[in-house]
Amino acid sequence: xxxxxxxxxxxxxxLPELLAALRDGxxxxxxxxxxxxKTTLVPxxxxxxxxxxxxxxxxxxxxxxxxxxxxxxxxxxxxxSEVGQEVGFTVRGEHRPGRHVQVMTTxxxxxxxxxxxxxxxxxxxxxxxxHERHLDADTALAFLLDVRATIRPELLxxxxxxxxxxxxxxxxxxxxxxxxxxxxxxxVEVVWAPPERPVTPPHxxxxxxxxxxxxxxxxxxxxxxxxxxxxxxxxxxxxxxRVAGALGDLPGTDVLQVHGKAGTLDEVLARGRRRRVIxxxxxxxxxxxxxxxxxxxxxxxxxxxxxxxGRGLGSLTTVRVSKASATQRAGRAGREAPGTVYRCWTSAExxxxxxxxxxxxxxxxxxxxxxxAALWGTPDASTLSLLDPPPxxxxxVAGRTLHALGALEDGRVTARGRRMAGVGVHPRLARAxxxxxxxxxxxxxLLSGDLPHSAPDDLVAVWREARRNDWKDWRKETxxxxxxxxxxxxxxxxxxxHARSGGNRAGSRVSGHGGSDDxxxxxxxxxxxxxxxxRRRSGGYLMVSGTAATLPRDSHLASxxxxxIAVADRPAGAASARIRxxxxxxxxxxxxAARPFHQVTEEVRWDGDVVARRVERxxxxxxxxxxLRDADxxxxxxxxxxxxxxxxxxxxxxxxxxxxxxxxxxxxxxAPWPDVSDAGLLAAAASWLPLPRLRRRADLExxxxxxxxxxxxxxxxxxxEVAPERITVPTGSRIRLDYSGDQPVLAAKLQxxxxxxxxxxxxxVPLVVHLLSPAGRPAAVTADLASFWRDGYRAVRAELRGxxxxxxxxxxxxxxxxxxxxxxxxxx
Numbered sequence: 001x002x003x004x005x006x007x008x009x010x011x012x013x014x015l016p017e018l019l020a021a022l023r024d025g026x027x028x029x030x031x032x033x034x035x036x037x038k039t040t041l042v043p044x045x046x047x048x049x050x051x052x053x054x055x056x057x058x059x060x061x062x063x064x065x066x067x068x069x070x071x072x073x074x075x076x077x078x079x080x081s082e083v084g085q086e087v088g089f090t091v092r093g094e095h096r097p098g099r100h101v102q103v104m105t106t107x108x109x110x111x112x113x114x115x116x117x118x119x120x121x122x123x124x125x126x127x128x129x130x131h132e133r134h135l136d137a138d139t140a141l142a143f144l145l146d147v148r149a150t151i152r153p154e155l156l157x158x159x160x161x162x163x164x165x166x167x168x169x170x171x172x173x174x175x176x177x178x179x180x181x182x183x184x185x186x187x188v189e190v191v192w193a194p195p196e197r198p199v200t201p202p203h204x205x206x207x208x209x210x211x212x213x214x215x216x217x218x219x220x221x222x223x224x225x226x227x228x229x230x231x232x233x234x235x236x237x238x239x240x241x242r243v244a245g246a247l248g249d250l251p252g253t254d255v256l257q258v259h260g261k262a263g264t265l266d267e268v269l270a271r272g273r274r275r276r277v278i279x280x281x282x283x284x285x286x287x288x289x290x291x292x293x294x295x296x297x298x299x300x301x302x303x304x305x306x307x308x309x310g311r312g313l314g315s316l317t318t319v320r321v322s323k324a325s326a327t328q329r330a331g332r333a334g335r336e337a338p339g340t341v342y343r344c345w346t347s348a349e350x351x352x353x354x355x356x357x358x359x360x361x362x363x364x365x366x367x368x369x370x371x372x373a374a375l376w377g378t379p380d381a382s383t384l385s386l387l388d389p390p391p392x393x394x395x396x397v398a399g400r401t402l403h404a405l406g407a408l409e410d411g412r413v414t415a416r417g418r419r420m421a422g423v424g425v426h427p428r429l430a431r432a433x434x435x436x437x438x439x440x441x442x443x444x445x446l447l448s449g450d451l452p453h454s455a456p457d458d459l460v461a462v463w464r465e466a467r468r469n470d471w472k473d474w475r476k477e478t479x480x481x482x483x484x485x486x487x488x489x490x491x492x493x494x495x496x497x498h499a500r501s502g503g504n505r506a507g508s509r510v511s512g513h514g515g516s517d518d519x520x521x522x523x524x525x526x527x528x529x530x531x532x533x534x535r536r537r538s539g540g541y542l543m544v545s546g547t548a549a550t551l552p553r554d555s556h557l558a559s560x561x562x563x564x565i566a567v568a569d570r571p572a573g574a575a576s577a578r579i580r581x582x583x584x585x586x587x588x589x590x591x592x593a594a595r596p597f598h599q600v601t602e603e604v605r606w607d608g609d610v611v612a613r614r615v616e617r618x619x620x621x622x623x624x625x626x627x628l629r630d631a632d633x634x635x636x637x638x639x640x641x642x643x644x645x646x647x648x649x650x651x652x653x654x655x656x657x658x659x660x661x662x663x664x665x666x667x668x669x670x671a672p673w674p675d676v677s678d679a680g681l682l683a684a685a686a687s688w689l690p691l692p693r694l695r696r697r698a699d700l701e702x703x704x705x706x707x708x709x710x711x712x713x714x715x716x717x718x719x720x721e722v723a724p725e726r727i728t729v730p731t732g733s734r735i736r737l738d739y740s741g742d743q744p745v746l747a748a749k750l751q752x753x754x755x756x757x758x759x760x761x762x763x764x765v766p767l768v769v770h771l772l773s774p775a776g777r778p779a780a781v782t783a784d785l786a787s788f789w790r791d792g793y794r795a796v797r798a799e800l801r802g803x804x805x806x807x808x809x810x811x812x813x814x815x816x817x818x819x820x821x822x823x824x825x826x827x828x
């Protein structure tokens with residue numbers, strides 16, 4: 001090892017303490033700021049490449065591919081050698097073997113652990129950047145703790161973090177010691193540089209262009225006000241390209257873009273002769289040490305995964321950074337000398353930021369994690385040592401998905417599931433690779449990578465562009481997947497010599513061993529996401545899952561009857577998902593891919609009228625229907641009444657009067673008199689409506705409600721005796737009582753009640769008497785006739801006698817003869 005290249009690394013002073021901790025307990029947590037050498041020097045010392053200790057084989061696990069390559073190159077440089085000698089690296093689809101140190105992504109480490117849980121030949125594992133809480137890293141650490149506790153207690157384990165809060169990892173590692181390495185700390189001045197005018201907050205993947213224009217302006221300001229290279233943080237590839245475009249050609253300055261693809265990695269990691277503006281995603285927070293940086297411009301945004309469990313939609317969403325991330329980003333400016341961070345928000349906004357970002361296990365689609373856990377022997381992950389348990393709802397959805405894909409059966413991993421796990425892509429894409437047409441590898445490689453920000457919504461067009469321009473990463477991944485498929489085993493990615501055969505090929509290929517690009521791409525997408533097969537309907541599309549979806553207005557896919565949707569998201573508060581990438585398919589492909597969702601049911605329900613039909617569906621998507629002629633529709637009729645109310649029936653005056661009498665009896669006497677309120681009648685509708693004769697809405701309007709209500713009156717309930725419809729007054733007239741109020745009402749002309757000192761009671765309730773004028777208008781209301789004749793009649797007589805002189809108004813009404821006639825009938 002070249003001492004001249006390592007003497008300046010601050011972590012060197014913590015190495016004796018770290019090595020002593022590993023000798024005593026075999027595990028330790030190392031905290032050190034980025035740039036101290038924890039990622040590069042520590043593995044070399046563990047491997048004994050500094051000449052002071054025994055030679056070991058060491059695995060270094062990194063969360064990202066770009067960091068994996070960078071770490072391997074840096075370690076080889078420290079040794080004065082080349083990658084592929086003492087130090088190698090492995091990422092998906094690329095392998096450079098190393099004799100002593102192998103740097104790999106955590107995803108590759110998980111695959112190796114599944115094939116070789118004992119890590120045969122490996123002496124130590126360093127899990128880097130644990131503080132970032134990536135799901136693969138959390139899972140790998142849990143598996144490694146199992147390995148140490150069972151079959152490899154001598155395996156050395158180091159978890160590293162760029163933050164000082166190491167207590168959770170120390171507890172997880174069995175109260176392992178925490179070794180702290182102090183970095184070279186230089187002061188960083190904070191400049192608050194918010195936009196002059198308010199910008200729209202990020203929504204889904206969208207970032208307000210006004211904010212990006214402002215960030216570009218802040219970069220120009222930083223170049224003018226400060227010296228040194230500028231590192232600018234943005235959330236994603238599209239935003240990086242837009243800001244780079246806005247900066248244009250800066251005199252004497254190189255503009256470099258850094259994200260998941262490492263095309264400019266060498267330029268970023270080497271000091272340039274010209275001044276540089278490096279525009280990066282969160283990958284540059286702690287995974288990479290970029291020399292020469294004196295200024296950081298932070299847009300304050302990051303991307304996090306989100307999964308809509310109810311709709312099966314997963315996507316990235318733009319969020320505000322946490323305080324911890326903002327601190328990490330700012331620290332980049334003070335790594336080599338005093339620096340400056342320009343934060344594109346206010347100090348008040350900073351105070352409201354969350355302290356830490358949420359762990360990926362709480363946010364992401366857990367299908368791949370659930371398969372890994374099941375392969376490890378704990379399908380519910382309950383025995384894994386995790387800092388945060390996986391959400392139960394997310395695990396339940398993941399389990400159902402894996403069963404539908406054939407990866408799990410009765411909670412156990414099938415041979416098919418083992419093969420799917422070995423492919424190294426999401427289980428859905430692995431299913432499409434295994435069951436799809438021969439060219440499936442090209443489409444799966446496309447879906448498993450990062451599509452260009454400007455990619456159209458037609459996935460076939462993207463595929464053709466990839467072939468036409470021979471995209472390097474896509475072509476490499478296609479070859480890897482093809483090799484995996486031909487071997488019928490886990491993919492040969494060269495991580496070691498312990499790969500085993502993945503068993504027999506599971507499942508059979510779908511019909512058609514070739515076909516056009518549209519057919520191949522459509523089948524692959526439909527096999528991977530069968531619940532996203534969608535049929536056109538008014539206003540957009542309906543997926544098999546039941547989720548509505550819409551295309552961009554100018555999409556040429558909008559005329560398609562069927563789509564297989566590869567990428568979609570649903571903005572918060574939106575009723576429909578937005579289709580990002582899709583392929584036109586036909587009904588045959590839809591039926592083939594979504595076969596598990598196929599069902600034929602007999603449907604009898606109320607939808608404004610009785611609907612009775614036999615329906616063929618793919619999940620929520622209707623394929624065909626035929627009417628059912630002899631179905632029992634009684635429950636649908638009752639459902640209609642419950643939904644729309646008793647107004648569906650024709651309530652004649654006689655029916656209303658009968659209901660009022662029955663309601664009076666129930667109110668006064670209680671059971672067994674029936675409850676004829678709306679709720680009561682609806683609850684007992686099956687006992688009084690003639691359901692066998694009712695087939696549709698119109699039949700309800702023809703029901704004789706009066707006769708139907710009488711079905712509620714058993715033989716012992718003698719309604720006419722208890723609450724008579726009419727009552728006889730002194731003239732002999734039989735007058736209808738009104739039972740609609742709290743008390744029954746008798747409304748009769750005053751002259752017909754002469755001589756009647758008391759009205760009868762009904763069911764023990766006194767009648768309320770409305771005494772009417774000769775014109776039929778109420779002259780008085782009383783429940784005590786004797787009192788009225790004695791005290792109130794005189795005033796009524798005085799008021800009405802002059803107005804109606806032809807009607808009798810005797811001084812003593814109790815002795816007068818009741819009459820329906822006038823005093824002097826007109827001659828004929």
